[in-house]
Amino acid sequence: MLFKTKYFTYNCLIKGLYISLLFSAFIYLEYFDISNTLFNSFLALMAIYTFLTTPRASLFWAGFFTAILWFWWIGISFIHYDLTYLIPFVLLGIGLIYGTLFTLSSLYSKLWIRALLLFLLSFISPFGFNWFKPELFFINSYFQSSKFAFALIIVCLSLFIFYAKSRYKLLTLLPLVFAINTQTPKLQLPPLTISMPQYNIEQDDKWNQTLKKDIIALNIARINHAIKENYDMVVLPETAFPMLLNTSPQLMQELKLLSQDIAIVTGAMHMDKEQYHNSTYFFKQGDVQIANKVVLVPFGEAVPFPDFIRDFINNSFYNGAQDYSTADHASDFEFNGIKFRNAICYETTTDKIYEKTPPYVLSLSNNAWFTPSTEPTLQKLLMKYYARKYNVTIFAIANKSKNQIIY
Secondary structure, eight states: OHHHHHHSOHHHHHHHHHHHHHHHHHHHHHHTTOOOHHHHHHHHHHHHHHHHHSOHHHHHHHHHHHHHHHHTTHHHHHHTTTOGGGHHHHHHHHHHHHHHHHHHTTSSOOHHHHHHHHHHHTTOOGGGOOOOOGGGGGTTSSBOOSHHHHHHHHHHHHHHHHTTTSTTGGGGGGGGGGGBOOOOOOOOOOSSOEEOOOBOOOHHHHTOGGGHHHHHHHHHHHHHHHHHTTOSEEEOOTTSEEEEGGGOHHHHHHHHHHTTTSEEEEEEEEEETTEEEEEEEEEETTEEEEEEOSSOOBTTTBOOSOHHHHHHHHHHHSTTOOOOOOOSSOOEEEETTEEEEEEEGGGGGSGGGGTTOOSEEEEEEEGGGTOSSSHHHHHHHHHHHHHHHHTOEEEEEEESSOOEEEO
């Protein structure tokens, strides 16, 4: 009864929803293209402030609603597996995970402990899914989005709260000047021309065998158009060829011939010794290099559980499909002396792909799994975060979301 009274009051739910709106505002402002730097800065600071000052019971609902507002689009992918009935359970599970994490971060009433736990929350990736980064609040603000800046902001706001009754409380905010973003974005492009044709193929059409020839023909037409326009390189999105490309020697030979006139980068599946890979193929001067994905999507490409649980889930929900296999390390493509790091969708938003990275990243995605939704927006913001963190330029080529150069 105490739990019910404490956590299920009207005020508790409203406060939790209010915090979740502050935590999620930057995503939806970006989605609707009404983002404002000053407004974003204010909302981001308010998000941290309210988290530090809100009662514990409300923080459970703050985490629950935040998870839904950030990740509701995950449920869309289950439609394509004919598992629509699982969507409510998936969303409930996501909400409970982050509701629990928010609650744990407020177990102690001391302000300094809650501040520390909020900072540590930015390092937690449930089941390897790392898209919840509180420092993203500041990606379109006047402040840096680094861990250092995030920690400094938390400290300053904690001091402001602690000295709330002091006439000098505003002095506690002065160190925020060291968190201000003084970088001037500068687009650095390689000395070659890159064609990035836009794709808008629905997910159900993409793997429809009756449309396979049409999709292949579309890809070849896009490549020929890039050749006609005298581009040096053409980049097609993830699984642009919806097939095990290396098992189709005739198509492979056609792409090798076309690569005599233009470098071709394209996504497709790859089979090696009965292992399946999500891969990128790089055709150049009649040769081909295959780069396999390094970091798989949790539950989408690999089930992050012990073998017996993984096999049960795959057999019960995915018709016995096996997990994809991974490469040991990230791969680079070299063209005209310029190196490009290969990244496929989710792995573009992980630190592992940026180890010893060259200045340019080719990110191939298929966002048809999750559109229409805010998923491409969050992906873009995360890529902006990593581009800034590692000082790289990302060529983001996607199906069902806008191609972009992020720097």
